[in-house]
Each structure stands twice: as structure tokens, then as C-alpha cells.
Amino acid sequence: MKTSEFDYDLPESSIAQEPAQQRDASRLMVINRGKPDVEHRFFKDLSEYLNDGDILVINDTKVIPARLNGKKVPGGANIEILLLKPLDERRWEVLVRPGKKVRINDQLVFGDGLFSGIITGHTDSGGRVIEFIFEGNFEDLLQDAGKMPLPPYIKKYTGAPQRYQTIYARQKGSVAAPTAGLHFTEELLEKVQKKGVVLKTVMLHIGLGTFRPVSAEDITMHHMHSEYFEVSADTAHSVNLTREKGGRVVAVGTTTVRCLETAAHEDGRLSATSGWTDLFIYPGYSFKVVDAMITNFHLPRSTLLMMVSAFTGREKILSAYRLAVREKYRFFSFGDVMLIL
Secondary structure (H helix, E strand, C coil): CEHHHHCCCCCHHHECCCCCCCHHHCEEEEECCCCCCEEEEEHHHHHHHCCCCCEEEEECEEECCCEEEEEEECCCCEEEEEEEEECCCCEEEEEEECHHHCCCCCEEEEHHHCEEEEEEEECCCCCEEEEEECCCCHHHHHHHHCECCCCCCCCCCCCCHHHHCCCCCCEEEECCCCHHHHHCCHHHHHHHHHCCCEEEEEEECCCHHHHCCCCCCEHHHCCCCCEEEEECHHHHHHHHHHHHCCCCEEEECHHHHHHHHHHECCCCCECCEEEEECCCCCCCCCCCCCCEEEEECCCCCCHHHHHHHHHHCHHHHHHHHHHHHHCCCCECCCCCEEEEC
């Protein structure tokens, strides 16, 4: 298939620049893969579509302040870096902007001299490797010098940084939020569980793999950047038990889908596992374990749109996206959400 087959027209005014006033006040488009009709609801209505015996699986990764503004030494040129993934205690794979101004052995200073780093190499994906020089705890230094890595299409957000975190974020390591989870409140999670829905977690630290654009016209030529994930024995057991009893596995977000499908055997059973996944899901993929998906509206020509198309059908999902534009849904990270059954 061609990347151009996953394109659609989106007016800039449809891109959400801030979250809904209340997390669960986002609009919810409900798509049933076996029916032609689409329902328009609000996320607070989610529990009406979940049943006793279903399992809701969430990604409890936490976004780190991964955007750093530095100065080149000597010269003082402003350089921005985005942390992608740690290679060891001091070395990170990063994106650099402007990349043309940064060469091997260049030194950058961050946080008005709080710590520094030396560019030591290039990566296959066009990034750099930086070795940080610091004293003390690097996480603490990041809290002081780093900023929340909002996507570039969010231009002027000045609200609370925690709105770009899920309420259940626990494990630090992501450079982008698992945005389908941003709509949950404590009250909604309690309501869902009181209905008899089991709640379990997986973890995938979102890096370049999730948001790297597809440049190849033939989608099969695109290679996903690997991301670290974990599926616990407890979650694997609960998913297997749910499936044995006839319940549905409902994945919150594309990152949760990748965790579950990576950990699944051909028969759909899960095993506890951790490591790096570069699973690329596009039309033609046979889902092993996921029965329903909660997901935001994704960028044109993105791997995320390709995954949702694999789950729902390309024509059906693109038709739903066109409808969402007409109905003034809000797109991307701070936008509205879909439930696909």
C-alpha cells in the first residue's frame, strides 16, 4: 500500500491547541466495525459501552521534561534538543534543532550552566548521541532545566503541564503522552470498575517510533524505531483469563495495542515480557488479542493512522475522519477521541 492512501484534508482550525476544560468532557465518536452508523457522545459516557467481564488496559508511562534549550560553547548559538531514549547512564539518543549547526565534539550547556553535554555521534534515524556531564541526579536536573515536550502543532499552550500527563502516569520515560489516556478521570475509572471491568496496566515509553513520519511511499519500506515496553505477569494473566471467559480486551491507545500485540502468541495468549518493540501495524495485520480500541484522531500519513486503519478498515476510518472534520471534532494530542468496537 502507498503512504498517500492514508492522507486526508484537515483544516488547521481543527487541530486542538488546548485540552477540554474537563478531561472527560472531550467528544467521543463511537464506531462499531460491524455496523454502518457512527454515534456522537462524550467521553464521560464510555462506561455505557463496556461490559462486566471486559478488561481495560492502559499505558502507565510518564512523560519526562525532555525538551532542553542549550547554548553552544563557544559561540552561544541557541540549540534545542529532544531526548529520545537513554543509551546508558550518561548517553542519550536525541533530536537536535537546528541540526546543521551541531557537529561531533560540539559542547552544549543547559540550564545556565547547570550541566552540559558533548555530541559524540550520529544515529541511523538522523538524530545525534549526546553524552551529558553533570553532578548529582540527572532526573532532578531535568526537572529544573527541561520542558514538557509538546508536539510542534501545539503552538501556544500555556496551561498546566500535568494536562499532558495521564492521571495514572507512573513510570518515567516517555517523550510524548499516550494521548488516548488523557481523557480519563479518577471518577470515570472508578465507574468503569464498579461495572465489573478489570483495569490493568502495561508500559511503553513513547519515543521516535510513535511519531516519526512515514517518508517512504511504499509503507512496507518504513521501519519503526524501537521503543521499550513491559507487560507484567499479572496483566498477561488477567488478559488471558478475560479472553477465556469471553470478555473483550479494550486497549487504551495505540501504544497499549503495540504492547499487547507484541507480547501475544499466535493463539492470542499473552506472556509476561519486556524489551524493545518495533512492531509496525498496517492494513493486512491480523490482530491477535485486541478486541476494541480507544484512540485519538491521528495525523495524516502517520503510522498511528495506519494502525487504526488496520483495525477498522481504511475506507471506514477515513470516512469517519471526514465526518469528524465536518462535525467540528478536535484533532490530535489535545483533541477528541474514538471508541472502536
